[in-house]
Amino acid sequence: MTRLLTVENLTVGLPAGADRPHAVEDVSLHLDAGEILCVVGESGSGKSITANTVMGLLPKGLPVKGGAITFEGEPLLGLSAEAMRSRRGRRMAMVFQEPMTALNPLMKVGDQIAEALAVHGKGAEAKARVPELLAAVNLPDPAAIARMHPFRLSGGQRQRVMIAMALALEPALLIADEPTTALDVTTQAQILRLIREIQQRRGMGVMFITHDFGVVAEIADRVAVMQRGRIVEQGTASEVLNAPRHPYTRTLISAVPHGRASDRAAIGPEPVLAMKGVTKTYQRGGWFGARAVVKAVHDADFTLNKGETLGLVGESGSGKSTLARCVVRLVEPEQGEILFHGANLRPLSRQGWLPYRKRIQMVFQDPYASLNPRRKVGDAITEGPVTHGVSPAEARQRALELLRLVKLDPSAMDRYPHEFSGGQRQRIGLARALAMQPELLIADEPVSALDVSVQAQVLDLLAEIRQRLGLTMLFITHDLRVAAQICDRIAVMQRGAIVELGPTAEVFGAPKHPYTRSLLDSIPGRGWTPPELAEIS
Amino acid sequence: MRGFWRNFCRNRGAVVGLVILLLVIATAIAAPWLYPGSPWDMAGMPFAPPGEMGMMLGTDSLGRDVAAGIAHGARVSLLVGAVSTVVALVIGIGLGAIAGYLGGLADDLVMRFTEFFQTIPSFVLAILLVAIFTPTIGSIVFAIAVVSWPPVARVVRAEFLSLRSREFVQASEVLGKSRISIVFGDILPNALSPIVVLSSLMVASAILLESALSFLGLGDPNMMSWGFLIGSGRSVIRMAWWMSVFPGIAIFLTVLSLNLVGEGLSDALNPRLARNRGGKA
Incomplete structure (x- = not known):
């Protein structure tokens, strides 16, 4: 070599x-x-x-x-x-992380590859080489794709075009x-296979x-x-x-995330939250012209028992976040029942919802966007309880306890969010949600924006707090290893519908739906189990 | 705050602008001491060129001191600029916030209303309003505010639309905060930078509008203003150029300084954009 x-x-x-x-x-x-x-x-x-x-x-x-x-x-x-x-x-050639922005949106895909050839004096070969290259990255119907603008291609297809462009001059x-960080797992698996091949x-x-x-x-x-x-x-x-x-x-x-389920106490059938036939559609188009209808979530049914953690997994656009946001009314579904301890929350007004705000809380995905940059951490944690009539002094006292619970220094109270790292901010977000003393916690991809070592700390913290406070949790993630580790039951979503729902071991061990199987097959490094390493002091 | 200053001072033009602006403001404040008595009073011989008869900038056709007129006019120009901008901001932020936060039908209605104002040439509308309500300082401020709020509403709406879907705003919704406290406590503080930048430019255009109105004789007849000085000198510009030129320079410098300050504010509030523009480090 x-x-x-x-x-x-x-x-x-x-x-x-x-x-x-x-x-x-x-x-x-x-x-x-x-x-x-x-x-x-x-x-x-x-x-x-x-x-x-x-x-x-x-x-x-x-x-x-x-x-x-x-x-x-x-x-x-x-x-x-x-x-x-x-x-x-x-x-030498390079492929970048973000396929959505790496291509010129105003130029046809084929022309962009031809340009790469022309820059190095091989423009004459472009006509023959472009379809060849597009075929080499396993894009169907290369001639048609070459005539398309980037916006008509999916993320995975664009990344293939980027690879074709990088390969155009046969670099060494x-x-x-x-190259696969911005892509869904199934697409990621395909792109990895392509690069290998x-x-x-x-x-x-x-x-x-x-x-x-x-x-x-x-x-x-x-x-x-x-x-x-x-x-x-x-x-x-x-x-x-x-x-x-x-x-x-x-x-x-x-x-x-090792993906091994941990032992948990048995959960009795004591429903905290039951979703029945929840449907949310988005309509685009204005006063004139035809309306385009997108079904973000349709006919979603599930029950969440006291003390249980249910994982909602799926790829981007599968409707998992929309469904979770329906529970806290950030999205208003037009059909179905959202039963919280038997009371239907869907028809309630903004006022009628207020008493439930204390009992259902949410942790968000992006630690950089989920805290108001102009508000001190202490105020961010206390403002919820204060809104609901707790005296500021008492709320502050509780906020200090919560900071200790999420393993942050009490001095954090008087600092602004930008002084903290991503993992620390995610803990602040968790403390803010816990300040309301909720029974049901909705966690929307709480660790997907974090580095692995920080991710592990936040997951451990979540597991510990859930145990200590007896929380019921709806956990949304695209990472199946994380889901396997933290959830009691798993619901797999695809194109707005729950296609499979069952205990974690069953879903992972004997998947019934073909989509679940393809998701499991796409987990990167599925053949590799992280070794159990002795703790290093 | 210290970082803000450093970024602001990195833009040389902005510092120059700020110095000029402070000089103009100082002149406006000091006018009653610099030129005691009414600027409408006769101070010397008519048509005295600059430098003669102790008149630094000369006199006009009735023997009034041009320098005194400019100093007193600065008060009117700045006052009209500032007050009408504040009024326009109140209208624009209010409507923009409603449209951006509520979205849907409210957004449609407010934006069509805004566009209705934008389709009428603003200067013509301002003339019309002042003519209907008779020229007083109040009606001039009102007219300028009415024609200059639509850009504010559009900027505020755009900021609110993007901030509304940010996670920290959603977190506040989930905490059960009221709409008012979300709009004023969470969204508005984060939308302030473009509003501050825009408002410094609005003060400049309000001063221009006021000057244009008084040039046409639609100024408050009891208030000395720069536009009036230019307007009264226009018929004798070949005989006595100083009557129009000096007030013109005053307007030019003030508007220029406000624009420079606005650009400096924009750089200081969005330091990343400023650096990308290739500004010197």
């Missing part, structure tokens, strides 16, 4: 005032032709910076301070912009920066950047683990995944 890329002792600085002096420090790695190297790390670990340095795409203000990059036997650092440009695209090196067919070297150990298990030959700008562990995939040596790798791997 030939050595394709070598990075030696690379150090890239950060602007003054950042949390550390170097974005990337003393990084050494190498990549052979025909190999997939996964660079893994949490957000801010410097994995994208490493990739961008290789491509010569560093943002201004991040100076390369030392080290060398050798690509196909030639040093890359210090090349002129012109020399870099002739290699970029032709010899492909850098993929989280093309890489093998053409003998390319692929540098694959990801934060997901499941994806690593699926695709990697070798793995480099990054933490705070340094590579802490490097080795073959099986070594790193099954016998990690560095403490950080061990923490990361033990934080991967």
Whole structure:
């Protein structure tokens, strides 16, 4: 095998005032032709910076301070912009994370690929090559797709187009920066398979950047683990995944949701919430012209018993969030019954709902958007109880207790949300919901925006609080491993309908519906069970 | 707050604008001491050129001091600019908030009403209103406010539409807060930056509108204003250029300074946008 890329002792600085002096420090790695190297790390670990340095795409203000990059036997650092440009695209190509914004919305897909060819003087071949490339990334009817504008393609299809564009000039090196993070699991599985297949067919070297150990298990030959700008562990995939040596790798791997259900107390049939035939449709179109009708949720039935956690799982657009929002009236369904302890909540007015606000609370997905940036944490936690007539002093006292419960410092009370990390903000959001002393907690993807290690902490916290306060919980997630770990029963949603509902072990062990089966088959790294690692002190 | 200042000062033009604006405000405040007595009184020989007879900026056809007129006119111009902007903000924020927060039919009705105002040329409407209500300072402020609220309503509506679906607003809904406290406590504070920027530009256009109205003789007859000075000098501009030019420069500098300050505010309140624009670090 030939050595394709070598990075030696690379150090890239950060602007003054950042949390550390170097974005990337003393990084050494190498990549052979025909190999997939996964660079893994949490957000801010410097994995994208490493990739961008290789491509010569560093943002201004991040100076390369030392080290060398050798690509196909030639040093890359210090090349002129012109020399870099002739290699970029032709010899090395990149696929980005966000397929929705990476394509020019005003240009036909085929023209964009042809442009990539034309830039490197191969415009004449475009007519023949474009359909060929689109076929190579397994897009159906390449001739028709080439004539479409990007908005007509789904996220997965766009990512395929991006890959086709990157492959247009048959590069020797492909850098993929989280190419599947924005995609649903079933699409992700297809794209991973595609990258694997093309890489093998053409003998390319692929540098694959990801934060997901499941994806690593699926695709990697070798793995480099990054933490705070340094590579802490490097080795073959099986070594790193099954016998990690560095403490950080061990923490990361033990934080991967293991998907093993924990033992729980038996739950009696004592319904807290019952949904019967809930339907919500969205209508588009104005006063004139035809209306388009989209069924976001239809005929949803489920019961939630006291002390139980029900998981709503499904891909984006399956209606799981809409259904959860129906329960707290953020969305008003037009049909069906929402029975809370037997009382139908659906026809109630805004006023009539007030007494139930205390008893049903919600935790939101995005820790950066779910707290008012202009309100102190203490005020955010106390405003709910105060609205419902608790005296401010008492609410403050309770907020302090809650901060302790979610393992935050009491000094957090007088600080603003932007001073906290994502995981801490999610705890604040949880404290805000708990301040109302609810019986039913709705958690809408509470961990999907967090890094794995933080995700594990928040999940543990949720499990502990649920146990201690005897909460009933409706847990929405797209991550099946997380669902398996935390839920007693699981409802699988597809295109607005619940297609399967049953105890967790049953749904995972013997799925009945074909969609559930395809979801389970798409879990990245399903063949890999994270090893049980001894606690490291 | 300190970060806000640093970002504001990074824009040189904004600092210059702020200095000019403060000078104009100081002149307006100090006018009764700088030029005691009424600016309508005769102070010297008619048509005295600048610098002669102790008149720094000359006199007009009735021997009134142009410099005194400009200093006293600054009070009227700034007052009309500020008050009419406040009135326009109250109308615009109110209607925009209703449209953006409630959405649906309320949104449709309010926005059609807003468009109704936007389809009428604003200056013509302002002239009409002042002519109907007889020119007083009150009717001028009212007319300017009525023609300048629609952009505020549109901006506020757009901000509310996007903020309404943010999770922290939904969290407040789930906590059971009232609509009023969600609108004023959660959404409005987060929509303030574009409103602040817009309002500094509105003060500038209100000053221009007021000047234009008094140029046409529709100003308050008891108030000295820049537009009136230009209007009265227009017929003798070839004989006595200073009568129109100096008030013109005053309007120009004030409006320019407000625009510079507005741009500085916009940079300071959206530092990320400013940096992307390639401003010097």
